[in-house]
Amino acid sequence: MNFLTDEKLLIVGAAGMIGSNMAQTAIMMGLTPNICLYDPYAKGLEGVAEELLQCGFDGLNLTFTDDIEKAFTGAKYIVSSGGAPRKAGMTREDLLAGNCKIAEDFGKNVKQYCPDVKQIVVIFNPADITGLVTLLYSGVKPGCVTTLAGLDSTRLRNELAKYFKISPDKVENARTYGGHGEQMAVFASTVTVDGKPLTELIENGTLPKEEWEALKVRVIQGGKNIIDLRGRSSFQSPAYLSIEMIAAAMGGKPFKWPAGVYVNDDKFHNIMMAMETTITKDGATFRRVEGNAQEQAELEESYKHLCTLRDEVIALGIMPPIEKWGEYNPYLVEKTV
Amino acid sequence: MNFLTDEKLLIVGAAGMIGSNMAQTAIMMGLTPNICLYDPYAKGLEGVAEELLQCGFDGLNLTFTDDIEKAFTGAKYIVSSGGAPRKAGMTREDLLAGNCKIAEDFGKNVKQYCPDVKQIVVIFNPADITGLVTLLYSGVKPGCVTTLAGLDSTRLRNELAKYFKISPDKVENARTYGGHGEQMAVFASTVTVDGKPLTELIENGTLPKEEWEALKVRVIQGGKNIIDLRGRSSFQSPAYLSIEMIAAAMGGKPFKWPAGVYVNDDKFHNIMMAMETTITKDGATFRRVEGNAQEQAELEESYKHLCTLRDEVIALGIMPPIEKWGEYNPYLVEKTV
Numbered sequence: 001m002n003f004l005t006d007e008k009l010l011i012v013g014a015a016g017m018i019g020s021n022m023a024q025t026a027i028m029m030g031l032t033p034n035i036c037l038y039d040p041y042a043k044g045l046e047g048v049a050e051e052l053l054q055c056g057f058d059g060l061n062l063t064f065t066d067d068i069e070k071a072f073t074g075a076k077y078i079v080s081s082g083g084a085p086r087k088a089g090m091t092r093e094d095l096l097a098g099n100c101k102i103a104e105d106f107g108k109n110v111k112q113y114c115p116d117v118k119q120i121v122v123i124f125n126p127a128d129i130t131g132l133v134t135l136l137y138s139g140v141k142p143g144c145v146t147t148l149a150g151l152d153s154t155r156l157r158n159e160l161a162k163y164f165k166i167s168p169d170k171v172e173n174a175r176t177y178g179g180h181g182e183q184m185a186v187f188a189s190t191v192t193v194d195g196k197p198l199t200e201l202i203e204n205g206t207l208p209k210e211e212w213e214a215l216k217v218r219v220i221q222g223g224k225n226i227i228d229l230r231g232r233s234s235f236q237s238p239a240y241l242s243i244e245m246i247a248a249a250m251g252g253k254p255f256k257w258p259a260g261v262y263v264n265d266d267k268f269h270n271i272m273m274a275m276e277t278t279i280t281k282d283g284a285t286f287r288r289v290e291g292n293a294q295e296q297a298e299l300e301e302s303y304k305h306l307c308t309l310r311d312e313v314i315a316l317g318i319m320p321p322i323e324k325w326g327e328y329n330p331y332l333v334e335k336t337v
Numbered sequence: 338m339n340f341l342t343d344e345k346l347l348i349v350g351a352a353g354m355i356g357s358n359m360a361q362t363a364i365m366m367g368l369t370p371n372i373c374l375y376d377p378y379a380k381g382l383e384g385v386a387e388e389l390l391q392c393g394f395d396g397l398n399l400t401f402t403d404d405i406e407k408a409f410t411g412a413k414y415i416v417s418s419g420g421a422p423r424k425a426g427m428t429r430e431d432l433l434a435g436n437c438k439i440a441e442d443f444g445k446n447v448k449q450y451c452p453d454v455k456q457i458v459v460i461f462n463p464a465d466i467t468g469l470v471t472l473l474y475s476g477v478k479p480g481c482v483t484t485l486a487g488l489d490s491t492r493l494r495n496e497l498a499k500y501f502k503i504s505p506d507k508v509e510n511a512r513t514y515g516g517h518g519e520q521m522a523v524f525a526s527t528v529t530v531d532g533k534p535l536t537e538l539i540e541n542g543t544l545p546k547e548e549w550e551a552l553k554v555r556v557i558q559g560g561k562n563i564i565d566l567r568g569r570s571s572f573q574s575p576a577y578l579s580i581e582m583i584a585a586a587m588g589g590k591p592f593k594w595p596a597g598v599y600v601n602d603d604k605f606h607n608i609m610m611a612m613e614t615t616i617t618k619d620g621a622t623f624r625r626v627e628g629n630a631q632e633q634a635e636l637e638e639s640y641k642h643l644c645t646l647r648d649e650v651i652a653l654g655i656m657p658p659i660e661k662w663g664e665y666n667p668y669l670v671e672k673t674v
Contacts, residue, residue, distance in 0.1 A: 025361075029365070047567030237392045
């Protein structure tokens with residue numbers, strides 16, 4: 001089997017539904033032979049490892065441990081679903097405090113055991129915030145931490161494909177930016193549907209405005225819909241997409257969706273949010289997108305919402321005030337407004 | 338994306354844990370763009386389809402339906418996990434009657450809607466028997482129906498690798514034959530461990546006989562162990578291996594493990610059981626294996642056990658007596674002992 005790299009990939013939260021799918025996906029995609037599964041729940045972890053070993057893969061060096069030091073030492077790529085899952089009725093934000101504490105520990109483990117990690121993908125919700133907490137405490141460069149945000153864009157593509165009854169392939173450049181939460185900016189201006197700009201289709205009534213608004217709600221509530229349908233939180237799509245992000249960071253196929261990245265420019269400050277990103281072996285970079293006036297307004301709203309969440313975490317004492325971030329991570333210097 | 342074929346693959350039982358993993362695995366392996374998901378549980382099925390659509394795959398024509406006619410019509414490859422799952426404490430045989438009835442309906446649907454199917458992989462337990470019932474009622478050639486049996490061999494490889502603390506790659510040709518149930522024949526004579534014949538390692542006490550017997554029990558009870566560890570039936574490994582079987586049937590990578598096939602030769606009659614098989618575009622063929630005296634005896638015991646199960650299903654009225662099989666499937670002619 002050909003692998004993209006032989007560096008160690010650590011999957012945190014591997015006993016869970018998302019983590020176990022990540023592991024299988026990473027193996028099947030041929031990322032690296034050296035995959036380590038970590039979870040504090042040793043029994044379930046062993047069950048997942050057994051399942052994967054019983055697939056009969058060749059050339060695989062699969063290890064698993066509930067020991068943090070063993071797990072993190074030498075890890076060059078990490079993907080973490082290691083938070084508490086969202087239950088029916090909970091918003092992503094409900095998970096805030098508990099998962100931010102988990103992210104703090106996660107970041108500290110990175111700093112202690114694998115400070116030279118190349119890419120960390122954080123997917124436990126609210127991922128923008130847990131990613132930020134992870135970045136802060138890990139002390140790594142901002143481009144080394146990304147969060148799963150592409151799922152909102154794939155949901156947009158899917159909803160448009162269903163609405164227009166065409167193949168998802170014909171919906172191009174579906175994009176959401178900002179927060180991966182109740183308040184995200186669902187863009188129309190980037191999208192083409194069967195070659196036609198979506199904004200035109202909305203303007204000329206092919207997709208009536210109220211239908212578009214309803215469709216956006218379906219995108220934003222895509223996760224809730226999966227819970228309603230399957231009786232469990234979405235796990236296949238977040239696992240798959242996050243492993244695609246890791247693959248890109250290993251030099252594999254480019255990741256074609258937005259990702260959450262640390263943003264600190266002249267407009268958005270000290271925040272992690274979905275932007276137009278490129279993930280390569282050198283880490284993630286982003287560029288700003290300019291939507292129409294309404295989209296820009298929505299993106300700014302989304303940013304403000306994330307700032308509120310971030311400040312809540314600061315108020316909880318899980319993150320220090322922004323002016324002190326540099327003491328924890330030298331790459332995070334406060335941007336004065 | 339390159340696909341092995343563009344013929345229709347039908348996944349039966351797609352709303353379940355195994356079925357949904359099969360679907361993801363089939364897509365990731367690039368089997369065919371034309372994948373249809375079927376399950377009578379429409380809500381869960383939609384949830385699975387949504388998850389897969391939200392992975393953002395390109396070039397995929399994914400359909401899903403709870404309508405039997407729509408699902409089966411035109412299917413050239415079918416993999417079915419569409420039985421009731423095994424619960425903690427149940428043996429595979431406990432599932433006999435219920436799942437055989439499901440297999441009967443399954444076979445009849447094949448006969449009615451896709452009699453020119455090329456390969457059917459049956460994985461719901463007891464798979465040897467449900468596969469046989471499927472074969473009977475579908476009316477297809479024996480080489481067109483296989484059952485998942487390789488999981489026992491991968492478990493043997495895995496247990497040996499763990500025992501000898503070596504990479505699974507160094508355990509070669511691990512094999513179990515006969516039934517995929519409580520009574521299977523776990524072979525030692527085919528295996529080499531780090532280049533050394535396993536039988537030698539048992540003879541010279543490197544692997545003491547009682548340890549080997551205990552290891553065989555762990556192989557046979559591998560499924561129970563997963564339930565104990567994960568709190569749920571194994572789903573990743575059966576899904577993965579069964580899709581590997583379908584891939585081989587589509588002309589992809591050869592399947593390297595035994596599979597359950599219809600056997601009716603001078604020794605074993607009118608039965609489906611794990612043999613040394615080759616799965617190609619032309620279907621499955623098998624060859625007999627000659628183990629040592631003990632292994633042969635175990636294989637015969639396993640065969641007899643399967644005959645008992647088969648006869649139980651006949652007694653239940655789910656299958657007709659063997660002499661009448663030819664009326665249902667012209668390829669199944671009684672072998673006189």
